[in-house]
Each structure stands twice: as structure tokens, then as C-alpha cells.
Amino acid sequence: MLNFYTTGQAELEAYVTSRIMKVPTCLPPRRQQNLRTFAPATKRKRPTNQKEKDHKLVTNCLKQRLTWIQTQRQEASDGLADQLIPVPRSLTSDGLKPRTGSKSTAAKQYQDRYSDVIVPHLPSSFVTTNTAVIIDAMFIINTSPLAVHQGFGDYAKFVLERWAAPWYKRSVGSVHFIFDNGTALPDSPKAILQDSRDAAAGGNDVDHDHIEEITTSTTLPRAWRKFLGCRRCKRALCSFISQYCLGNASGVMATPNQCFVTAGALPNQMGNLAVGCIKSATTCFAVRDLESNAEEADYRIWLHASKFDSVLVYSPDTDVYHIGMALEWLNTGDRSVFVQLDMPGSMQHKYMSLTKLAGNIRNDPDLSQVPEDVRVAAVQALFVCSGCDFVSFFAGLGKCSFYKAFFQFATFITGGVEPGLLAENNEDSFFAFVRLVGTTYYQKHKAAFDANGPYALYKQFGSQEKMKQHEAWLNAIRDAVWQRTDTEDDCLPSTTALNLHWKRSQWVLKVWKQAPTSSIVYPRLEDHGWLLREGVVSVQWDTEEHMAAVHHRVATLTKGCHCKFGCNTRRCKCRKANGLCGPGCKCHNCQNMPSATTSSN
Known part of the structure; x- marks a missing residue:
């Protein structure tokens, strides 16, 4: 306590002198101390992220490599560009998750x-x-409820009147709500994408009361985004909206022959079914030719679209129009297909x-x-x-870089001058x-x-x-x-x-074609x-042989x-293993070097 009193008096005098009396002082600032022991406060080190660890490892390896090059009198560029991180960091970020990027720039x-591909209005003769x-209904549920909405029945009525009723007033023949089918594929690469989204939202089991079954009287949650962040609740919402629209769509139809169809979110493992209703009928019916395990x-949007000659697809997802x-079928008959790209609530x-894009x-x-x-x-x-939903983007290379390189050097990349066409599956x-990749990095x-x-x-x-030619070319660019x-x-x-990246791309293309x-x-x-492995899907970033070679290279350098x-003597572990000393050794006056001359390491 005496130490505490002495320290306090000194600090008070310093404060009065420098802050109140404005007398210049050269006294050093007192460091923060523990009031019980007057020991310096413990400094907590900031956790090192994976990028910093990788940078430290690469720097250490390069220093060892440069020292070894100087000792062995090798060429200065020998081995400097060798990969030192086991996984390709240009394709995967921290946590071994695929890199993401912007698809909309396409x-x-x-x-x-x-210039004539995207227009602000539909042609007058189209509807x-x-x-x-x-309609890609996975986007319309992002529309937040209004303040006047109390229960899910109010919200579902709002969705139906907001997204379906205006088209019926314009006399379209049918409106389709298409949802994701969560039961179609148990082992799917979509799980990787969902895990990334869950991590960004704070986890799939977010802290709220799960709503397993929704009725019209169920009270709306206050935190709508948090509610949608839970996959279980989101699935229940999609199922409820599907059933509500089937029961109430006839009330917003303008003519007896207009039709409403929903698919993907029906309950009780009926996600493969498509169910419809028309104004002139009192019961719903199964649409057999629109059943799908998508x-x-x-x-699934394109299965529905293939049954019509005049189609408007609403989906801001860039993948959708690239599938179509x-x-x-787009080139057969006199078809007119438009895709609406703007997000819900957009003013433009x-x-x-x-059809024009393909032409x-x-x-x-x-x-x-x-x-x-x-x-x-x-x-x-x-x-x-x-780069798309299931395929990683390249670090530092967006869609713009790839598209410019492709159209500028299309003849070299996939023009038939060299073996292989980008659109083939072989x-x-x-x-x-x-x-394509080498040209983009070159540019x-x-x-x-x-x-x-x-x-x-x-x-x-x-x-x-x-x-070998392609590998040598890539190595020169690398x-x-x-x-x-x-x-x-x-x-x-x-x-x-x-x-492996190309194989994942081929998986996506094979599914899209179907x-x-x-x-x-x-x-x-x-x-x-x-x-x-054990029902968990993960990305194979590189072959085991190549990753083992990288580990061996790093071990040699460190x-x-x-x-x-x-x-x-055999006490040297390098000699005991019938090997020579390398860049990672810290030995003195070494007689076990690759060179014939005695060197000091």
C-alpha cells in the first residue's frame, strides 16, 4: 500500500504540473501496471492468421534456399519458384474453403x-x-415482411400478391414458383457452399427458437435475416409458402385458364413433385411431366421453361442464364426467352x-x-x-480477366489450332x-x-x-x-x-446439360x-503425391x-539416413555436402 501511495502522489503531481499548470515536462509516461502487484500488465499477442503463417514459412524457406544456392554456387533462380504451401493458395483461402468472387460481372x-442483349423493358408483344x-422462389423469400404483417399468413399473402398477381393481371398463361429440393442429393458439393454461408451467418444452429411447422397464424420472427440464416426454418418457410400459394393462387388469377405451379419445397419428401392449380378447378393436381430430382x-427452372415457347425467368443468380x-431446346422453334436479373426491390x-445472347x-x-x-x-x-457456386475462383483474377483473355486469344485457347476444345468433355x-489459365496469368x-x-x-x-509442352509453358509463366x-x-x-479444378468444372457442366x-x-x-469421407464432402485440392513432394521440399529446407x-560419423542423422546434408542443416565444417569441396554451413 505504501508503494501505491507513493506512486499515486507522483502521478497526481505530474498531472497537475503538465495538464493544469501547463508546465512542459520530460517525464516518461508511466506504463500500465497491475494495481495489486505493480507488475507490468500482461500483453496479449494477436493470434496469427493462416496467411501470416504461410508468409513466414515461405520467407524462411527462401532464405534457406538462397543460402544454399550461394554455398553450392548454383544458378540464382534454381528452385526459387517451387511451391512451398501444400495446397494451392490461389484456389483456397483459410480453412481450406473454395475462394469466392463476383459472378455478376459476367x-x-x-x-x-x-449492346442489345440487356434491355430495361420487355417487348410489348412478349407477354x-x-x-x-x-420465378426462382429462393430469392423472393429474401423480401422482408412489412411492419403491418403479424403472422406468416400475412407474409405469404404479400408474396403471392407481390410476385404472382401482377403477371396474372397482364394475362400471362402460368406462373411457376421453383424452390430448392433439399432432399434430392444427400451427398452434394452444395454442402461446402452452405457451410461457408453458415459460418458467415454465425452457424446453421443460430440462437433462436426453431419453427419446424408453420401455419397462417404463426407469429413472424423479429429478426428475419437471422431466421433465414437457419436452414431448418428456411425449409419450413418454403414448404409453407408452396402450400399457401396452391390454396390461394386462384384468388388472384384474372381468367379461368390461368395456372399456378410450384415445385421443390412440398412437404413429406415430395420435393420431386410439381403441383399446380387453375382458377376453374377446385382441387390441385400433379404435373407429371415437370417432376424432377433436380x-x-x-x-429445375429449365425443365419448366422447356415446355413453353415464350418464357420469362426471374433469377438474379448468374448461374441460371448460363445453364440455359x-x-x-433454345435453338429449336421460334422461342423467346428473357431472364430478369435485378434483385428484389430494385427500381430499375x-x-x-x-435468345439474342446465344445468337x-x-x-x-x-x-x-x-x-x-x-x-x-x-x-x-x-x-x-x-468460378461459380461449386467451383473455386482464382485469387486476383475475376471474370473480367478471364473473359478478356478468352476472347482475345480464343483461336489459341480453343480454336482447334492446338489439341482440345474448351466445350468438350474429354x-x-x-x-x-x-x-486459358496460363493466358490469363500471362496477360x-x-x-x-x-x-x-x-x-x-x-x-x-x-x-x-x-x-510436357503445356507443363513447361506453365512453369515458364509461373x-x-x-x-x-x-x-x-x-x-x-x-x-x-x-x-482437379477442371474435373470439378466438368461435374458442373455435366449436371447443367441435364x-x-x-x-x-x-x-x-x-x-x-x-x-x-463418412458422408462429409470436401474438396481435393491436390494429389497426395504432389502434396507429399511439397512437404518433403519444405522439410529439406527447414x-x-x-x-x-x-x-x-553415423551420429549425424543425415549420414545415418544414407543422405547428404541439405539447406535445413545447422552443422559446422560439414564433410557431408553434395559438393566435393569442404564447405562451412
Whole structure:
């Protein structure tokens, strides 16, 4: 206590002198101390994130590598660009989750390239009694309830009047509400995407009372976003809205022959069914030709759309119109298909003409060397492999970078000059994907190259077998990019990692092509770049062989013996293992070096 009194008196005098009397002082500030013991306060270190750990590891390895190069008198560039992180950081972030990015920039690329594709209004002759309006209902539930809404019945009535009634007043033939079918595929890569969204929302089991069954009198939750963040509650909401609309849609219809159809969210394991109603009938009925085992509304939308010649699809999800743009039914007959892209509540509407988009791509002069029948499919594959819901984005490379590189060098990437077309589903198509990725990285860092374009650099390795040529070309780009980047996030993935990325893209494309069918055959996940262990789906980022090689490389650069007497005996663990000392050793006067001369390590 005496120490406390003395310290307090000194602090009080210093405060009065410097703060009240304004007398300049040179006394150092007193450090914060524990009042009980007067010991300095404990400083808590900030937790180190994975990016900082990776950066520290790479820096340490490079220092060891440079020291070893100087000791062994090797070329200064030998091995400096070797991968030192086991997983491709350009594809995965902390927690081994796929990198995400903006998909909507693809629409901007199409709008800049084809000015007539996106319009603010639908043509006056488009909406007729033969027109079907198909709505991705997973977006309409994001519309928050109004203050006057008390129960879920009020909210469901609001949804029906907000999204279906205006189209019936304009005399459309049918309105469809399509929901995700959560029971279609038990083991799905969508689980990875849902886990990421749950983590961002604070977990799937958010802190609130779960609502397993909803009725019209059930009180609305106050925290609507928190309610939607729970998958169980969200599923119950979709089921309730489906049943409410089936029972009340006839009340907002304008003519006897108008129809309402819902699919994907019916209760009691009936997610595959599609059920409809019309104003002139008193009971609902099953629509057999619209039954589907589609997991997502994105796919099922196009089964419904394929039954009509005049279709308006509402979905702000960029994946939806990319699924439809390459389907064969779009080119059959006199079809008119629009996709509304604006989010709920937007004051400005954006309608994309899918028919014009497909036609403009087929007539694009930059794709003149690409076979005409695969041009649209090539652009679809471009969108998928550069990042979508189930496929990782590339760090530092958005849709804009990939699209510009593709259209500028389409002849080299997938024009048939080199083996493999981007739109094909075979082993050679992987070569086209490698050329796409390599060209995009080349264009971003083109100041680092002496060659006159990516194709000129590619031809420098023309004497090799095709796989070896592509690997050598990628390695040359990787070495040049490494000199201009700070971390491995911006470097090219390994060839094996790219191959697994391409397989995941192929899984998505195979499912998309089956969208207009009632029975989708989902490819085996283990054959397409995913791992399935005990019912849990995860991404296989690289092969075990390549990851083991990276671990061995890091161990060579960071671990070794600590001998003090020349490493001449079997006491040296390097010699005991019948090996030579390496960059990670801390030995002195080593006689176990790769070189013949005695060196000091």
C-alpha cells in the first residue's frame, strides 16, 4: 500500500504540473501496471492468421534456399519458384474453403460486348396468354415482411400478391414458383457452399427458437435475416409458402385458364413433385411431366421453361442464364426467352434476352476460328471454370480477366489450332483449360515476359510431347509471375491442382446439360475432384503425391542435423539416413555436402 501511495502522489503531481499548470515536462509516461502487484500488465499477442503463417514459412524457406544456392554456387533462380504451401493458395483461402468472387460481372461483359442483349423493358408483344413466368422462389423469400404483417399468413399473402398477381393481371398463361429440393442429393458439393454461408451467418444452429411447422397464424420472427440464416426454418418457410400459394393462387388469377405451379419445397419428401392449380378447378393436381430430382432451383427452372415457347425467368443468380444459354431446346422453334436479373426491390429492371445472347456468341468475329456448334458451350465452360457456386475462383483474377483473355486469344485457347476444345468433355479439353489459365496469368503479368504474347511463348516448347509442352509453358509463366508477387496466393496452381479444378468444372457442366430432363444422373464426386469421407464432402485440392513432394521440399529446407564436428560419423542423422546434408542443416565444417569441396554451413 505504501508503494501505491507513493506512486499515486507522483502521478497526481505530474498531472497537475503538465495538464493544469501547463508546465512542459520530460517525464516518461508511466506504463500500465497491475494495481495489486505493480507488475507490468500482461500483453496479449494477436493470434496469427493462416496467411501470416504461410508468409513466414515461405520467407524462411527462401532464405534457406538462397543460402544454399550461394554455398553450392548454383544458378540464382534454381528452385526459387517451387511451391512451398501444400495446397494451392490461389484456389483456397483459410480453412481450406473454395475462394469466392463476383459472378455478376459476367453480365457486364456481355452487355459491353453485345449492346442489345440487356434491355430495361420487355417487348410489348412478349407477354401473351402463352407466356410462362418462372420465378426462382429462393430469392423472393429474401423480401422482408412489412411492419403491418403479424403472422406468416400475412407474409405469404404479400408474396403471392407481390410476385404472382401482377403477371396474372397482364394475362400471362402460368406462373411457376421453383424452390430448392433439399432432399434430392444427400451427398452434394452444395454442402461446402452452405457451410461457408453458415459460418458467415454465425452457424446453421443460430440462437433462436426453431419453427419446424408453420401455419397462417404463426407469429413472424423479429429478426428475419437471422431466421433465414437457419436452414431448418428456411425449409419450413418454403414448404409453407408452396402450400399457401396452391390454396390461394386462384384468388388472384384474372381468367379461368390461368395456372399456378410450384415445385421443390412440398412437404413429406415430395420435393420431386410439381403441383399446380387453375382458377376453374377446385382441387390441385400433379404435373407429371415437370417432376424432377433436380437438387437446385437453378436446374429445375429449365425443365419448366422447356415446355413453353415464350418464357420469362426471374433469377438474379448468374448461374441460371448460363445453364440455359447452351441448352439445345433454345435453338429449336421460334422461342423467346428473357431472364430478369435485378434483385428484389430494385427500381430499375434488367432483362437479358437469352435468345439474342446465344445468337451473338455464335456470330462473334473473335470466335470465328472456334467451331460454330460449340461456341456457346465454350463460353458456358469459360464461366464455370473461372468460378461459380461449386467451383473455386482464382485469387486476383475475376471474370473480367478471364473473359478478356478468352476472347482475345480464343483461336489459341480453343480454336482447334492446338489439341482440345474448351466445350468438350474429354482429356484433351484439359489442355484448352490450361491454355486459358496460363493466358490469363500471362496477360495480367505481361510486363514480366519477353515473348510476344502467350502463343509465342508456348511455341518455344513445341519440340516436346503435348503434356510436357503445356507443363513447361506453365512453369515458364509461373517463374515469371513469382518474381512479381508477394505470396503464393497470386501464383499459378500446380498442374495436378488445375486438373482437379477442371474435373470439378466438368461435374458442373455435366449436371447443367441435364437440366431440362426429369431424371438427372449426378456424376460420382470422387471422380471429379471431391472427397467423400463418412458422408462429409470436401474438396481435393491436390494429389497426395504432389502434396507429399511439397512437404518433403519444405522439410529439406527447414529441418536437418546440428552436428558440430564435420558430420563424419553415423551420429549425424543425415549420414545415418544414407543422405547428404541439405539447406535445413545447422552443422559446422560439414564433410557431408553434395559438393566435393569442404564447405562451412
